Each structure stands twice: as structure tokens, then as C-alpha cells.
Amino acid sequence: MIRSMTGFASGKGAFGPHSWTWELRSVNGKGLDLRIRVPEWLTGLEVALRGTLSKSLSRGNVTLSMRLSRDEADAELALNEAAMANAMDALVKTQQMAEARGVSLALSGATDLLAMKGMMEAGTDADDPGPLVAHLTSKFPELLSAFIDMRQTEGEALAGVLTSQLDQVASLTEQAAEMAAQRKDKMADALRENLARVMDNTQGADPDRVAQELALIAVKADITEEIDRLIAHVAAARDLLGQDGAVGRKLDFLMQEFNREANTLCSKAQSADLTSVGLELKAVIDQMREQVQNIE
CATH class of the missing domain: 1.20.5 (Single alpha-helices involved in coiled-coils or other helix-helix interfaces)
Structure with missing residues (x-):
């Protein structure tokens, strides 16, 4: 199950004369950037919380902030x-x-x-913050669990959107393959006609060399490899969406490959209909890439 890098959770509690509220939030990022704001006199708390977050999260700009207050009525x-x-x-x-x-x-x-x-x-507990630090450390997993649950919920929504977009890419790829198959015979006839025209109007030209040049033109217009790679990329993306853990970087790289094949398809199209399909592919792939930026 994929997870979004966007998430939020809050909580509150009390221990002795102390009460606190804390918030954990994150947005997308290239790596894992942790910003923890807790009272400095709670020795060891930041280190403990940072370690827990590092083990549970892989990517995102994550901010943990806590407000701590003391009930003076109950204090010595x-x-x-x-x-x-x-x-x-x-x-x-x-x-x-x-x-x-x-x-x-x-x-x-x-x-x-x-x-x-x-x-x-x-009186202050600054000389012995140990009991409070231990209590806060034991309560933090509850906040983290709620935070991860929200990121997973957001991830499920993203997976649904990406699956729908992959369906569009697969459909457009199929359309492109059908158009390429339909134009194959026409392109072969056109090449033969062009070869005959060149040979009739050119003296001293090497027939084999002319045939090679025309064959090279045909190869450059062939989009079979691009179609095959697009189909493979769709299958790979579906597989990644079904995996657990952090797959955002792999999906982001795959989006670059999608875009590369769509660009090549457009450059080889040589027809308005096929170019239109290629442009639609590029638009959908660009939308996918925007969504992938939010995946952990």
C-alpha cells in the first residue's frame, strides 16, 4: 500500500503538573527532512523522537511541534x-x-x-526531566500511528487516481498501435512509389543505396518499440502501485520514461491522428507525474 507524503495528526495529554499538545505534519520532499521543536530542558526527548520518525518514514518534509505547560496550582x-x-x-x-x-x-x-x-x-523538573521524557516517548507512537494512517489514506486516494490515469495511457497506447498498424501498408506502398520515382529520374544512382536510405526512413517512422515500451511501463507502474513501502522515487523515474516514449512517438507520428494521440499521452503522463510527486 503506497503512502502519501502529505499528512497531519495532533494529540494532547498530561503527566503530573504538566500538560501538552503536539502536532505532526508533513508535505512532499525529495528526501526525509525532520524538524522537531520541543523544550530544550527535556533532555533526550528530541533524539528519541527523531529516531522513531526516521525508522517509520522514508520521505517528506516533516515537522513535529509541541507546547508544554505546567499547572502552577499543583506545583510545589x-x-x-x-x-x-x-x-x-x-x-x-x-x-x-x-x-x-x-x-x-x-x-x-x-x-x-x-x-x-x-x-x-x-518548583521545576528541569533537574530531573527523565520521568516526563519517558512518558512523552511512550505516548508518541499513538500520534505517529494516526499520522501514518492519514498518509496511507491519502496514498489510497492517490493510487486510485494513478490507476485511472494508467488506464488512459493504456487505452491511448492501444489506439496508437492500431493507427500504426493501419498505416503500415500505406507507408510500404508510398516507399515503393518513391523508390520507383527516384530511380526513374536519377541517372547513375546506386539502387541498393537508394533502397537502404528509404528503408532507414521507414525504420525512423516505425513506433513499434515505443508502443512496446509504453505497454511495459504501464505494467511496471501497476506493479509498483500494488507494493508496500516507499515507491515514490521509482514511480518518478518511470514517469520520465513514459514521457520519453511519448515524445519519441510524436516525433515519428507523420500523421495528424497519431500526433493527436501522442499529445494526449503527454498530457496524461504530465498529470501522473504531478500526482507521483506526493508519493512517499
């Missing part, structure tokens, strides 16, 4: 000793300045100091 409060020391130094200095001017100030109590902004702060 800790004294900001540096802020408290600065506040007490400021009180001592203020008291000394007041006494020097004969001003009496009311004494401040511990409650007053603790009520000052910045004296009490929520």
Missing part, C-alpha cells in the same frame, strides 16, 4: 532565596536611611516579605 512552591536576600538587604538599607533622618518605619514581617512578587516560585 519553593523559596527564591536570591530574591529574598536582595529584599532583606534593601530593607536594612532603607531602615538605616530612615534612622539617619529621624524617621521611624514600621517593621516588616515574614508574611510581608513572602507576599512580595517573585519570592515564591513553582
Whole structure:
């Protein structure tokens, strides 16, 4: 089953005082480009997530972003000793300045100091992020699974479109083969007439050399090989669409081969009808190539 390189998944969860939301999204790309945005203090999390993504995906520009928040109501409060020391130094200095001017100030109590902004702060897990990192790592496969499911769903839709386009290519190739067969006798008669005309109006020409030149013209107008290769390419593309795993690069290369045969067919057509079929082939192949750019 083929997968699209376009996908999106989101999730959320909580662990202790922490809650998070994360999003995983991707668009098409030549290779696998991973961009992971997680808090730096969650040591080891990015490495773990990058490893999991690298094992599961082959192509695409993939972005993982996470927002982490902490519920301060459930967090343990800790004294900001540096802020408290600065506040007490400021009180001592203020008291000394007041006494020097004969001003009496009311004494401040511990409650007053603790009520000052910045004296009490929520404890942090930055010193021990291990439990949170382990929990996030264990929950990530759920997000990744939803993401891959979406890419597979998109891939199934792409496979349907490509199958329909391959049917068109096969039908047009069959039309071209029928037209080539119908014109074969006419081309042979025309060559014989041209040979007779040349021999009647040319003195001293080597009949064998003239025949070789006319035969070469006939070969250059023969599209049998192009028809055979187009049929083979259709079969190869159908086979790739039925395979599992990353087949996007192989399909992209095959589209180049399709286009090459269609171009050659047009150059050899020598008839308006066959040229029209060749141009239709090129249009369908171009549409296929656009779709293939989204396949992993």
C-alpha cells in the first residue's frame, strides 16, 4: 500500500503538573527532512523522537511541534532565596536611611516579605526531566500511528487516481498501435512509389543505396518499440502501485520514461491522428507525474 507524503495528526495529554499538545505534519520532499521543536530542558526527548520518525518514514518534509505547560496550582512552591536576600538587604538599607533622618518605619514581617512578587516560585523538573521524557516517548507512537494512517489514506486516494490515469495511457497506447498498424501498408506502398520515382529520374544512382536510405526512413517512422515500451511501463507502474513501502522515487523515474516514449512517438507520428494521440499521452503522463510527486 503506497503512502502519501502529505499528512497531519495532533494529540494532547498530561503527566503530573504538566500538560501538552503536539502536532505532526508533513508535505512532499525529495528526501526525509525532520524538524522537531520541543523544550530544550527535556533532555533526550528530541533524539528519541527523531529516531522513531526516521525508522517509520522514508520521505517528506516533516515537522513535529509541541507546547508544554505546567499547572502552577499543583506545583510545589519553593523559596527564591536570591530574591529574598536582595529584599532583606534593601530593607536594612532603607531602615538605616530612615534612622539617619529621624524617621521611624514600621517593621516588616515574614508574611510581608513572602507576599512580595517573585519570592515564591513553582518548583521545576528541569533537574530531573527523565520521568516526563519517558512518558512523552511512550505516548508518541499513538500520534505517529494516526499520522501514518492519514498518509496511507491519502496514498489510497492517490493510487486510485494513478490507476485511472494508467488506464488512459493504456487505452491511448492501444489506439496508437492500431493507427500504426493501419498505416503500415500505406507507408510500404508510398516507399515503393518513391523508390520507383527516384530511380526513374536519377541517372547513375546506386539502387541498393537508394533502397537502404528509404528503408532507414521507414525504420525512423516505425513506433513499434515505443508502443512496446509504453505497454511495459504501464505494467511496471501497476506493479509498483500494488507494493508496500516507499515507491515514490521509482514511480518518478518511470514517469520520465513514459514521457520519453511519448515524445519519441510524436516525433515519428507523420500523421495528424497519431500526433493527436501522442499529445494526449503527454498530457496524461504530465498529470501522473504531478500526482507521483506526493508519493512517499
